[in-house]
Amino acid sequence: MADALLDVNGLGKRFGGFVALDGIDLTVAKGERLGLIGPNGSGKSTLVNCLCGTLQNETGAVVFKGKPLDGLIAHERTRLGLARSFQLPKPFHSLSLADNIRIPLLYTVNARHGHHLSDAAIAERCEELLSHVNLADKARHRPRDLTQVEMRKLELARAVATQPTLLFADEAMAGLSHSEIEEILALLMRLNDEGITIVLIEHIMSAVMSFSTRLVVLVAGHKIADALPQEAIRNPEVEKAYLGE
């Protein structure tokens, strides 16, 4: 794809004798909303971990914004514009919500060339980001005071604070109620409208189907489908993987 934002070529990852990912090819275009699905253990999170630098892939090449990512460690990739939320929220539990947001502003946004937010601008931006996820009134609270859905929102707000070009939302809705899922979906839609390309890793099919413009299906470390959502779920291999023969 000529205007690909992210281009993954033949990516492979093993854990000892276990092949977690095998020859994954994937492109993500700018502005896209890509759904990444697959049964448990199919390698979705491993793929995100390899792309974000948490794990190092053994084979294959990843190009982001025309730059090869090989050898770059996680924080360098974040600074390039790759952000992620974690499947299990990982807030900085000893810091207030505002400080949770300040960290990406100080360490990612201010570390980029041509950016230097003043202390006042950072404080303002923290409040803005927290109010986007309706957490502004809890800015001085610690994460332990949050509910599960609020924790997910904090996780997203912290990822968004890095001003990413591409955001991986790793099961941002797991364990949430129907209305809470709608809330998170609306939030992700708005972020996409603001120009952030989003890869959504999710098990909740209704959410994935309504959100994604394209669907990629992983099974046992292989990509078995990459198509429009409606086409992808009718793919016989996908049906087999999810429903059995």
Added chain:
Amino acid sequence: MRNGVFWAILVATGLVFVVVSRLTIANEYFYYAGYVVLEYIVLATAWNILGGYTGYTNFGTGAFFAAGAYSSVVLFKLPALLLATFHWKIPAIPVPVMIAVGGVVAGLLGLGTGYLTLRLRGVFFAIATLALSIVLQTLIVNWGFVGGSRGTYVIRPPAAPLGGGYIQYLFTLMVLLAVIAVGIARSIERSRLGLGFHAIRDDELAAEATGVPTLRLKLISTTISGALMGMAGAPLPYFVTYLTPTASFDLAYAVNSVAMPVIGGMTSWIGPLIGAILLGTIQQLGTVGFFLDLKLDPTFNLLIVGLLLILFVIIAPNGIVGLVRSWMGRRET
């Protein structure tokens, strides 16, 4: 409070403390005991930069402390060595220079240790630092130039700078070091660096994902922490005048520099300060037999530390600072 104001108050407090004690207290023992308590303020504060802020438990305080002490021994013996081998005459090296060199040596040791061990987390990192202490002690024991296992005499100069006895001079230097250590800890706590340290302590993966260069920050943390410990150890040869490896690598340094921040509170600069003053003073009183009335042996002072440590870990895991904060929080609501 702004950083500049805090530094000014801190320096003024140190100055007043030195002047007032010089004017009012003539008993040399006060300066000996005070020196030890101040030394623990530096060690506990330094330990807390890595242990409290960054979340890496260091049991190798003795190694960094002794690195400072033994670099001073080398510098002390250097003029004689140069005279004997090259017929170069250089004057005796003043203690403040030794402190600076001790800081650099221990800081480099911290950097190197960090580079080798920071892939280890939790208890494994702690074990590695303990091992560092043992390895370094073995090296010193086998190094004849600095006295080997026999130890070495370090003769104090006949006259002390700044007037008064030599112990008063060392005491003044240790006040200065305590001021520097506490000032650095407080500055870090309120800075971008401190926020990065906290992020690493809370969750290293999340810290990386939000752009924190964790390896670099951990190396900065081990280097600053190690350097301050080395600076605290540098005047030790002049303090004891007869330095042995067992004395300088004493496990009490490691135990105390862990216990003091834990008891005082690890989240803030004031925690190690409170812990060091409290535990340091109790131990000094114990050493001179203050508790003899209770029919306790003076060597029981480490037992007191152990008991307090257990007590605090169970009752107040956030230390005295945590207790006060939760008490104040309850009053507000």
